[in-house]
Amino acid sequence: MIPVDYYVALSALLFTIGGVGFLVRRNVIVTLMSIEIMLNAVNVALVAFNRTRMDAMTGQVFAFFLIAAEAAEVAVGLAIVLSLFRVRRTVRSDEADLLKN
Numbered sequence: 001m002i003p004v005d006y007y008v009a010l011s012a013l014l015f016t017i018g019g020v021g022f023l024v025r026r027n028v029i030v031t032l033m034s035i036e037i038m039l040n041a042v043n044v045a046l047v048a049f050n051r052t053r054m055d056a057m058t059g060q061v062f063a064f065f066l067i068a069a070e071a072a073e074v075a076v077g078l079a080i081v082l083s084l085f086r087v088r089r090t091v092r093s094d095e096a097d098l099l100k101n
Helices: 004-024 028-050 058-088 093-100
Strands: none
Touching: 004 028, 028 058, 028 093, 058 093
């Protein structure tokens, strides 16, 4: 059995990679993927902490609802990226403020 500490370390590593990708990259698609990595890191941590209490399934239920929220975020994010690309022919986040007109 793998200790929970390893899962938490993996979750922290994934969250760090997602945070750096979100802060460094200017491409909207890469930014959205970085947010997904960060949310999946939270899912790993929730399920790992749920393993310490096998009688309750709260961690897995929270992870399930987070996955549903991620799906909604992907749908809205893709719509924003498509409208940005239609208007400006680019997916750079520096150009995103031009959509408010």
